[in-house]
Amino acid sequence: MTDTREFSRNNPIRVFLLDDHEVVRRGLADLLGVEEDIEVVGEAARADQALTRVPALRPHVAVLDVRLPESDGITVCRELRDQLPQIACLMLTSFDEEDALLDSIMAGASGYVLKQIEGADLVDAVRTVASGKSMLDPSAVGVLMRSLRADPAEPPEPRQDSRVAGLTPREQDILRLIGEGLTNREIGKRLYLSEKTVKNNISRLLGKLGVQRRVQAAVLASGLEPPTEDDDPTGPRSSGSRRP
Numbered sequence: 001m002t003d004t005r006e007f008s009r010n011n012p013i014r015v016f017l018l019d020d021h022e023v024v025r026r027g028l029a030d031l032l033g034v035e036e037d038i039e040v041v042g043e044a045a046r047a048d049q050a051l052t053r054v055p056a057l058r059p060h061v062a063v064l065d066v067r068l069p070e071s072d073g074i075t076v077c078r079e080l081r082d083q084l085p086q087i088a089c090l091m092l093t094s095f096d097e098e099d100a101l102l103d104s105i106m107a108g109a110s111g112y113v114l115k116q117i118e119g120a121d122l123v124d125a126v127r128t129v130a131s132g133k134s135m136l137d138p139s140a141v142g143v144l145m146r147s148l149r150a151d152p153a154e155p156p157e158p159r160q161d162s163r164v165a166g167l168t169p170r171e172q173d174i175l176r177l178i179g180e181g182l183t184n185r186e187i188g189k190r191l192y193l194s195e196k197t198v199k200n201n202i203s204r205l206l207g208k209l210g211v212q213r214r215v216q217a218a219v220l221a222s223g224l225e226p227p228t229e230d231d232d233p234t235g236p237r238s239s240g241s242r243r244p
Contacts, residue, residue, distance in 0.1 A: 005060070005130065005131055005132055006131070007037045007038075007060075007127075007130060007131075008037055009036045009037060012036070012037050012038055012039040013037060013038045013039065013060050013061060013126060013127065013130040014039055014041045014057070014058070014059040014060045014061070015032055015038060015039065015040050015041065015059055015060070015061045015062075015063060015126060016040075016041060016042045016043065016044075016050070016053070016054050016057060016059040016061070016062045016063070017029060017040060017042070017043040017044070017062075017063050018043070018044050018045075018047070018049075018050040018062065018063065018064045018065055018068075018073060018076060019043075019045070019063075019065040019092070020045050020046065020065065020068050020069055021065075022045070024065070024115075025043050025045070028040075028063060028122075029043065031119050031122065031123065032122075032123065032126065035123055037127070038123070038126060038127075041057050041059050042054070042057045042059065046068065046069075046070060046071070047068055047070065047071035047072070047073075047075065047076045048071075050062070050064070050076050050080075051076060051079055051080070054080055054084070054087070055080075055083055055084060058084070059087065060086075060087070060088060060130045061087070061088045061089075061090055061126055061129055061130050062076075062077070062080060062087055062088070062089050062090070063090045063092055063126070064076055064077055064089055064090070064091055064092065064109075065092055065093065066091050066092065066093035066100050066104065067093060067094075073089075073091055073092075073093075073104075074091070074100065074103045074104050074107045074109075075107075076089075077089040077091065077104065077107040077108060077109050078107040078108060078183065081107065081108035081183045081185075082183045082184060082185045082195070083185075085183070085185065085186060088110040088111070088129035088130055088132070089104075089107075089108065089109045089110055089111075089129075090109070090110060090111040090112075090113065090125060090126060090129050090135070091104045091109045091111065091112045091113070092113055092114075092115060093112075093113075093114060093115065094114065094115040094116070099215075102215045103213070103214075103215050105181060105215075106178070106181060106214050106215045106218055107183075108181060108182075108183050110129035110133075110134055110135065111125050111128065111129040111134060111135035111136065112135075112136050113125050113135070113136075163208065163209045163210060163220065164209070164220050164221075166208060167205055167208060167209075170191075170201065171201055171204065171205040171208070173191060174187055174191070174198065174201050174202060174205060175205055175217060175220070175221045176221055177190060177191070178202070178214055178217055178218050178221055179217075179218045179221025181218075184198045184199055184202070185198075202214070202217075205217065
């Protein structure tokens, strides 16, 4: 989401809540419901319920608990973003975990906050992601920066990992877009591919890279050279393109 959106009493932010604890959902609904520019339009205790109800309700923001008994909010976020690219997912967790934070970002989440957040700050977070901006809890930022910051005592890594160099040009295009946080559907639109083709390519490139998760591949994507003007995956392709 890149466009800034504005909301008001007559055009409130539509919010959906996913948390397996009823007390938490009730507390969130009460907290958000008193705001004139926010309306809680639905809730769920399980991932499958959310995936059924959210597309029908079309909320602007989905507040998703990261940890669920039978699934997780990160998977829900990824699937919702595939179905509804304009939805903003705000991840809510009581776990200050590096993997959950990075996985949430790679799944397309717009924000990540800890359950220890103050009520007023959570309301602000909902408004922030609804407007099209990103939001990270200050305590989560430290986790993210520690994971991304290279140790200055270590020698610089080569510009491109040798495993990345072994990918086909198409797989490198897809890897770049994974690094930008795009969903499979968004990658398909950018590269004029079907979502199934994108999924198949991602499975192959993960195997070639020797990793199991998208977030691991995204780290390797940082070593990719930017595409040249003639090789820009976002630009039109001529019939003489070297890619099918």
